[in-house]
Amino acid sequence: MPENPDVRSKLRSAILRGAYAPRQRLIEADLAEEYGASRFVLRNALIQLEAEGLVELTPNRGARVREITPAEAVEITEIRQSVEGLVAARAAERVTEEQIIFLRQVGEDMREAIENHELMRYSELNSLLHGTIRDIAEHAAANRVLEQLNGQMVRHQFQLFLVPGRPNTSFPEHLDIIEGVCTRDPHRARAAMETHVGSVIATLTQFAEATPVH
Structure with a gap:
């Protein structure tokens, strides 16, 4: 599968425009296929988005869109x-x-x-x-x-x-x-x-x- 180095910015833009709802689970396998990226690249993108406060990563439960109260x-x-x-x-x-x-x-x-x-x-x-x-x-x-x-x-x-x-x-x-x-x-x-x-x-x-x- 060809790599997509810009997956972080594309996923970020999708979250900001409301393509994913607050608290919605982000399935790594599905996202990797959607954005044409390896699981490794997708995982790194999610880690970066967690640092920005847009995503939550929970051990054994995966990622979800962070809800800002x-x-x-x-x-x-x-x-x-x-x-x-x-x-x-x-x-x-x-x-x-x-x-x-x-x-x-x-x-x-x-x-x-x-x-x-x-x-x-x-x-x-x-x-x-x-x-x-x-x-x-x-x-x-x-x-x-x-x-x-x-x-x-x-x-x-x-x-x-x-x-x-x-x-x-x-x-x-x-x-x-x-x-x-x-x-x-x-x-x-x-x-x-x-x-x-x-x-x-x-x-x-x-x-x-x-x-x-x-």
Whole structure:
């Protein structure tokens, strides 16, 4: 069987897009056939995904998709708050005139998406804004941390997206982040980002408090 060295990223993408449900068992033999990889390569991929917090490996029981509880989501986002604040501050120090124009346009596009009730478009612009700020900051270590944290949070981010009125709450927060970066004010950019992620924490905390403990 030909090897597939990219099996980790393909399996990771499948988990993040919801192809496998939380707590679903991941049968190594089936996955090896599906992804065209040997059991050895597949096993290594699962070990790497366990390190990212996406998979659980249990002796004698195999692998399953890890379920992130609302309480864990709060803790993960608390870490993200500090790292995202650092990234925003660095972006404010490094942003170019061309990037300023782009960020301000993203803000206007977000405004238009809200006015037209295009929630999916707003969600896409939200991802674009945060990704652009990370690209501007060029902080490799922070980006690695955020990629791992955001990977664990995919399902909870979708839950946040469904909260009524959430875009109207987050939009002014996003504008403040944009202003902080575009005016090259690292303190304002950091504070605005931490305030924004803090509002996410508050919403996730409500989910956690409403979720029964098993």
